[in-house]
Amino acid sequence: MKIAITGATGQLGELVIHALLKVTPAENIIALVRNASKAKNLKAQGIELRHFDYDHPETLTSALLGIDKLLLISANEIGRRTPQHKAVIEAAQQARVPYIAYTSLLHADISPLGLAQEHRETEDLIKSSGLKYTILRNNWYSENYLAALTHTVENGTLYGAAGLGEISSAARQDYAQAAAKVLTSENHDDKTYELAGSQSFTLADLAQKITDASGKSVIYQNLTANEYTQALLEAGLPAGLADVIVDADVQAEKGALFSTNQDLEKLLGHKTTTIQDQVKAILMKSH
Structure with missing residues (x-):
């Protein structure tokens, strides 16, 4: 094979x-x-x-x-x-x-x-x-929210434009393992799997999780789409990537990144990695 x-x-x-x-x-x-x-x-x-x-x-x-x-x-x-x-x-x-x-x-x-x-x-x-x-x-990769984690902790502010939108992201590792499972097992022909994290969070929840893991106060600052785009451009992101990130947040506020589907954890045979565990792992590595 x-x-x-x-x-x-x-x-x-x-x-x-x-x-x-x-x-x-x-x-x-x-x-x-x-x-x-x-x-x-x-x-x-x-x-x-x-x-x-x-x-x-x-x-x-x-x-x-x-x-x-x-x-x-x-x-x-x-x-x-x-x-x-x-x-x-x-x-x-x-x-x-x-x-x-x-x-x-x-x-x-x-x-x-x-x-x-x-x-x-x-x-x-x-x-x-x-x-x-x-x-x-x-669904969205949790890593998309964690790329600048150490900077977020230093700064004390997590920026975004997702409002109170719930996000059911998962770790890239979880999606990779699901793909490997599908490629090496049977009964997946002509099927479509909706893959999302077992848990959901708002960006305000994520700020609290970062606070808990780091011991430093981090707040969530909700920006308008234009403000967030400008902030990302000033941080050096290419315009195309900034547009994708802001669009995801704007649509997340309307529920586009939320899911209760359990296809991913069923393929894995266990719950997906929590974003707080990823936060802890990144902060441990950075010390």
Whole structure:
């Protein structure tokens, strides 16, 4: 059983491979990478590397020959995802890959997030491809709120624009383990899983959790969308990324990141990692 992972050197891709290595030998895993020099650690573990560049579709089919299962991790260039994903799906058809799993977005069919459209388009391409498939609709990653955690503690303020919106995010590790489970077990064909955290929180809740874990007072400062965009730009974030983060918060206030679905914990066989545990782990490492 040969399992191939796109974006294998990305944050999610590497975690999926680590999860796969716990349940299947390295020789069963193919890392599809644009830059092999970034994947030396994977090669050192006995994983085959194959060059894979979405922007050179002519190279994709040969890279997928002999693959039994393909995990298409959504590309990171927002606005270019649909044509890139289309190239991968068409290459999978030509290489006669029988099955594809895809990392989509929670409730992609009805989500108001700006990100959702390209996921909807990709899901449609997969469903009309004739390939067996599993759609993994990942909710927001908890890490998206924790990237600047030490700065937040120092500053005493967590900024956002989500109001009192409840967020059912999960750790990237949890989504990776769920993907590995789907790729290495049966009865997932033509299914769509809505994947979200077992617990939900508001950003004010998160500020309190950071306070409890750090011993330093952190408050949540709710900003308007424009104020939050400006703050992120001033912090050095690219405009496109700032827009995505602010859009997520604005839609979170309306319930777009909230879910009571238990698909993720059912795939994992346990509750998802709590954000307070992630906060504690990050703060411990920073000391």
